[in-house]
């Protein structure tokens with residue numbers, strides 16, 4: 001039984017025109033006409049990766065994770081129900097709406113709707129990005145990652161780790177509590193951000209080329225209040241990225257060069273470097289909070305901490321991790 005990839009994300013928002021503009025012009029996704037009142041976007045051969053429901057709220061509506069085998073859905077449902085978590089089997093019109101063969105859904109301890117899906121449908125038409133990008137890095141790595149605000153780590157971490165079987169990649173406690181989980185070779189497909197709030201912090205999409213990210217940066221940075229984090233590089237997944245502000249107020253991380261891990265040899269560990277080697281200036285934060293991250297980053301740089309020169313090499317990473 002295993003969850004193998006982040007399959008899709010749904011957002012409750014009725015700002016359809018703004019989302020259409022943002023997802024196409026900034027992110028480069030392909031809008032697919034699914035009728036009035038909702039929006040649907042492709043990033044690859046999947047029929048749907050991002051859905052905007054048309055409902056008010058400007059928040060996460062649902063997050064879909066793909067399981068390996070059809071019978072995994074029953075196994076997960078039984079496990080969740082044994083912990084008194086209500087599980088609903090999606091009927092055929094629900095599955096059709098999500099473009100999957102079968103699904104179950106339930107809520108995590110903070111009320112986020114999690115959908116577990118089997119066999120997402122593929123489109124026979126090739127993906128056509130709406131701006132000239134080389135494409136998104138998906139496939140076995142999934143759509144990207146999601147990061148959720150968390151009020152109580154003690155309730156949420158055991159849910160994803162012990163019930164759903166997500167593996168902790170690493171975690172940190174300074175300057176803020178963060179916990180990162182992997183379900184495939186992507187360093188993390190889910191992270192929990194200990195902000196003391198509930199809700200959606202960001203999702204990440206990874207591009208095949210750094211130029212895809214840089215050209216997107218140009219497109220958004222000349223708008224007012226469009227950047228949440230400036231361009232920078234993360235210390236744990238080595239992602240070079242910037243964070244743009246969506247029409248719903250949460251962020252999208254536009255990334256390139258993320259770390260590929262070998263889940264069979266990976267050991268979960270605490271990190272002490274802070275979130276970024278450089279950059280990622282958090283423009284959305286008040287000065288005092290911003291300074292905490294800035295000081296941590298300058299300290300990390302002064303200690304000479306940098307990403308290794310090679311990326312995407314699971315063999316090398318497994319050797320380095322075993323040595324440490």
Ligand SMILES: [Fe+2]
Pocket residue numbers: 145147202203204253
């Ligand atoms: Fe991220």
